[in-house]
Amino acid sequence: MISMRFGLGFVALALGPMAAQAAALPDPPWFKAPSFADFVAAYPEGPKAAKVGGRVELDCPFLASGQLGRCDVLSEKPAGQGFGAAARKVAQGFVGPTELSNGRTIAGSHTNLVINFAPDMLDQAKVAQPLWTALPTPAQFQAAFPDAASKAGVLKAKVVMTCTVAPDGGLTGCGVASEDPAGYGFGAATLPLAPTFRVKLWGTDGRPVVGGTVRVPIRYDLQQVTDQAAAK
Missing domain, CATH: 3.30.1150.10 (Fusion Protein Consisting Of Minor Coat Protein, Glycine Rich Linker, Tola, And A His Tag; Chain: A; Domain 2)
Known part of the structure; x- marks a missing residue:
């Protein structure tokens, strides 16, 4: 689950380990991988x-x-x-x-x-355990938060995108699988973030990633910003 705390200025994310470059190359940084x-x-x-x-x-x-x-x-x-x-x-x-x-x-x-x-x-081509190598910045997540939601006092939301992993590890063909709550534009606001995601081209499970469908769960939480503003 991808989460963000806007008031704290950081995004709590689980990034996949960066590939090490060593003579033995146990986990090389693949630039191309089978699909x-x-x-x-x-x-x-x-x-x-x-x-x-x-x-x-x-x-x-x-x-x-x-x-x-x-x-x-x-x-x-x-x-x-x-x-x-x-x-x-x-x-x-x-x-x-x-x-x-x-x-x-x-x-x-x-x-x-x-x-x-x-x-x-x-x-079915499904990526069960994606390893993220790049993600949107906290500022990009904050900018995506719908105005309609903040004006209505809706401070938390969950969005799930489904995308296809491109040969370079980027995401393509993304769509909104679910958004909660609905009606505030969270799904539509999240889709433009898709180009900022990157997935490691080869998983630790020995299965392909390229060409697979990946779920991207995102949790918005604007509560921290509101709490800090009230404390001033």
Whole structure:
């Protein structure tokens, strides 16, 4: 849940951890990552028909371009169902940095990838655990607060947007799933904030993010501003 306290001048937010740049690159800052469509296209036919999931761990070398070379399969469950080959194919969609934090080329460095194929992604592209890398500022949230609501003394509201994650991690095609209370314009006022959100391109759960639908719950609370004004 995204929350804000206007009177305190900050937004309490849970941002996803920033990717570390190290020689081993356990969690690289991906500039491009495979999408839900890539996963569906690579999903082995047998398991796809049977709605069976699979988990693969890969060890992948970086090329000078930031792309991944041929990955080695460290583990594959269940084995013999084609998930290893499918994971290698999906891994071709990753592009990371071209340099390490020390300025040296990334070529030759390795990273481990966990790739999860889940039957639910065949029917719906849903990002269950988005990791936010950018969010609106407190000033942007405050500016979005509808005048009609503040004039009516409505100081708190909840809005949920649903959006699609773009290839760059931005949000597109956003709509208002719910707003409470209704009738004060909170949903319409929140939609223009969508371009300021960014999502990490690859989740810690080994599932795709790009092309998926993400819920963005936002809580407005203007109470602190009112309380401070009354105290003066």
